Amino acid sequence: MQCPHFDAGRCHSCTLLATPYPTQVDEKVAHVRALLADERIDWLPAVTGPEQGFRNKAKMVVSGTVEEPVLGILGSSAGPYAGQGIDLTDCGLYPPALQAAFPVLAGLVTRARLQPYDATSPSRGARRRETPRESAWRGELKHVLVTLSADGELMVRFVLRSQEPLARLRKHLPWLLSALPQVAVVSVNVQPAHAAVLEGEQEIVLTDRRTLPMRLDGITLHLRPQSFFQTNTAVASALYAQARAWVDEVAPASLWDLYCGVGGFALHCAAPGRAVTGIEISAEAVASATTTRDELARLPEGADVGGHDAAWWADAVADVRFAAGDATSFARDGGSPELVIVNPPRRGIGADLSGWLERSDATHVLYSSCNAVTLAEDLARMPSLRPTRARLLDMFPQTSHYEVLVLLERS
Numbered sequence: 001m002q003c004p005h006f007d008a009g010r011c012h013s014c015t016l017l018a019t020p021y022p023t024q025v026d027e028k029v030a031h032v033r034a035l036l037a038d039e040r041i042d043w044l045p046a047v048t049g050p051e052q053g054f055r056n057k058a059k060m061v062v063s064g065t066v067e068e069p070v071l072g073i074l075g076s077s078a079g080p081y082a083g084q085g086i087d088l089t090d091c092g093l094y095p096p097a098l099q100a101a102f103p104v105l106a107g108l109v110t111r112a113r114l115q116p117y118d119a120t121s122p123s124r125g126a127r128r129r130e131t132p133r134e135s136a137w138r139g140e141l142k143h144v145l146v147t148l149s150a151d152g153e154l155m156v157r158f159v160l161r162s163q164e165p166l167a168r169l170r171k172h173l174p175w176l177l178s179a180l181p182q183v184a185v186v187s188v189n190v191q192p193a194h195a196a197v198l199e200g201e202q203e204i205v206l207t208d209r210r211t212l213p214m215r216l217d218g219i220t221l222h223l224r225p226q227s228f229f230q231t232n233t234a235v236a237s238a239l240y241a242q243a244r245a246w247v248d249e250v251a252p253a254s255l256w257d258l259y260c261g262v263g264g265f266a267l268h269c270a271a272p273g274r275a276v277t278g279i280e281i282s283a284e285a286v287a288s289a290t291t292t293r294d295e296l297a298r299l300p301e302g303a304d305v306g307g308h309d310a311a312w313w314a315d316a317v318a319d320v321r322f323a324a325g326d327a328t329s330f331a332r333d334g335g336s337p338e339l340v341i342v343n344p345p346r347r348g349i350g351a352d353l354s355g356w357l358e359r360s361d362a363t364h365v366l367y368s369s370c371n372a373v374t375l376a377e378d379l380a381r382m383p384s385l386r387p388t389r390a391r392l393l394d395m396f397p398q399t400s401h402y403e404v405l406v407l408l409e410r411s
Contacts, residue, residue, distance in 0.1 A: 001052045001092050001398065010086045011073060014093070014398035021051045021397060028402045029392050035376040036387060036406075044391040047242075049234040051397040053095040056233045058146045059198065060088070060102070062109065062116045069109040069116055071102055071144060085116075093398070097182070098148050104180045105144055105156065111175060112168040115139040117161055119194070137194055140165050145189075145199075147212055147223065150233050155185040155212040157225050159199050161192055166204065173206055184209050187225040199226070203284075211288060214262075216240060218305040220295065221262045222288040228261050230403075232395045239393050239403060240268040243341070243366060246389065246407050250364050252338035258327035258353070259343045263289030265368070266322070267296065268306075269341070272315040277337070278322040279330045289322045328353045336360040342367050348374030354381035365408040370395070372404055379408075386411045 001021075005011040016024050025046050033043065063085025064070035072088030075081030089102035109116075117139035143159035156176075158169065166188060177183055186207045191200035203225050211222035214229060216237045223229050230236035247255065247269040257266035260278030262285050270276050280286050296317045299310035308316070323330075327342070331353060340362045342349050348371065349357075357365055358381060365385055369375035379387060385408040395403040 003092050005086065005088065005091070009079065010075065010081055011088060011091075012076070013073070015400060017398050021048075024397065025392075025394055028394065028400070031400075032372040032390075032392055032402070032404050035372045036379065036390065038387055041387050041406075042389045044242075044389065047235060047238045047391065047393040049232060049238075049394070049397075052092045054232050054234065054397065055093045055095070055098070056148045056150075056229075057231050058091075058094055058098055058102075058144075060144045060146070061085070062114075062141045062144055063118075064116055066110055066113055066115055069106050069114075069141075071106055074119065095148065097152055097154075098146060101146060101154060101156075101180055101182075104176070105146070107179070108169075108172060108176050109141060109144075112165060112172045114141040114158070114160075114165050114168070117142045142191060143198065147229070149184075149212050149223075150215050151213065152182055153184040153212060154180070154182050155187075155223065155225065156183055157187050157189055157199075157203075159189045159191050161190075163188070163190060163204070170206060177207075183207075185212050185225065189225065211291065216264070217268070219267055220292060221264060221267070222291045223262060224284045224288050226282065226284045227288050228282075228285065229264075230395060235393050235395045235403070236264070239368065239395075239405060240264050242391055242393075242405055243368070244268045246366060246405075247339065247341075250339055250407075252364065254337035255339045255341065256331075256337045257341045257343075258331065258349075259345075260289060260322065260341075261285050261343070263292055263322060265341045265343060265366075266320060267292055267317070270296075270316040270320050272312065272318075274316070274319070275337070276320040278320075279325050279327050280322070281324065281326055283324040286322045286324045293317050293320050293322070328356070331356045331360075336362050338362060339364040339366065341365075344369070344374075346371040346374065348378045350378070351381060354378045358382045358384060363410045367406045367408060369404050369406070370401065372402075375404065375406070379406075382408070384411055385409065 060071040070085035075084040145157040147155040188204045189199045190202040254275045257278040266278040296313045389407040393403040
């Protein structure tokens with residue numbers, strides 16, 4: 001993959017861009033195998049997808065002016081581009097459908113008079129006299145977040161400092177929906193703090209539709225504005241398929257999906273006679289997962305989803321439930337299933353949940369990790385749960401990051 005921004009030193013996000021892609025994958029496999037360091041693990045071949053144009057989500061910092069907004073990143077604090085807005089609307093990681101949307105969204109910024117937020121720190125003199133940096137820490141529009149579904153629909157979120165521009169956005173929303181008809185959901189996220197926090201707690205949906213359908217192997221997951229979903233749709237589909245295959249081999253009668261998000265693992269691993277419980281801290285994500293479950297329960301006669309008919313799915317999701325809560329607290333409340341799926345953030349599941357799993361009656365754990373360092377730390381706390389199978393899934397080409405799925409069995 002060739003990138004003019006990388007070559008010019010404007011963007012270094014793709015830290016491995018100069019490394020041939022097959023070598024990237026080989027080095028990631030070597031990295032995780034060295035961390036887990038267990039010769040008894042059966043390693044399946046790594047899963048890869050396209051090395052460019054794979055991202056289904058864009059997180060664009062907005063800089064520049066109302067008349068000429070810049071969507072991309074801010075230059076790093078050191079170097080010739082420090083603090084400058086860098087246009088990344090042609091980034092090779094974005095598929096054509098995302099790249100085509102950016103000019104229209106920039107046009108909306110101008111039409112709705114959304115002043116880009118100036119994140120630079122004012123000098124002491126500027127704080128006293130409001131000059132010469134009177135614009136510093138001012139403006140409204142911080143980010144534009146865009147998610148692309150497998151069917152080509154878009155969810156667009158505007159991260160604002162306050163609700164002040166809301167009326168102008170509503171006024172020009174019909175123009176956006178006409179100019180970019182593939183937009184399904186538009187929302188405003190309010191993030192008032194001057195801090196390195198991408199979004200705030202308050203979300204205001206501006207469209208009638210509130211969810212973006214993300215179809216994987218026939219199962220349509222519903223993404224709400226604050227829902228997490230993997231950034232690589234093709235590799236995410238392979239991740240869920242591998243999880244389902246391993247779970248079906250174990251054939252547990254009961255399963256917990258901790259950190260379940262919008263229900264990807266739980267719903268792909270549901271089956272008739274299997275009790276499935278998904279736990280997620282985000283109530284929005286739980287609402288999304290519940291919507292998908294209810295749709296699967298009401299499939300029309302003759303439907304085929306993932307190779308199963310409507311009657312099969314009605315039976316499979318009859319004992320599937322989702323609840324909002326902390327994964328560790330839920331586990332401590334008592335009881336344990338035959339199999340536990342964990343898909344934590346980069347910090348891993350930590351000592352408390354690792355300790356509970358070690359003491360539990362669960363015979364298998366399926367651990368999906370985006371950080372093999374914390375994965376290895378967690379596994380060391382669960383010596384009676386031995387990793388038997390593992391597979392690296394290259395969710396993030398051109399970087400050192402990856403996903404790894406590990407099946408643990410009680411010894």
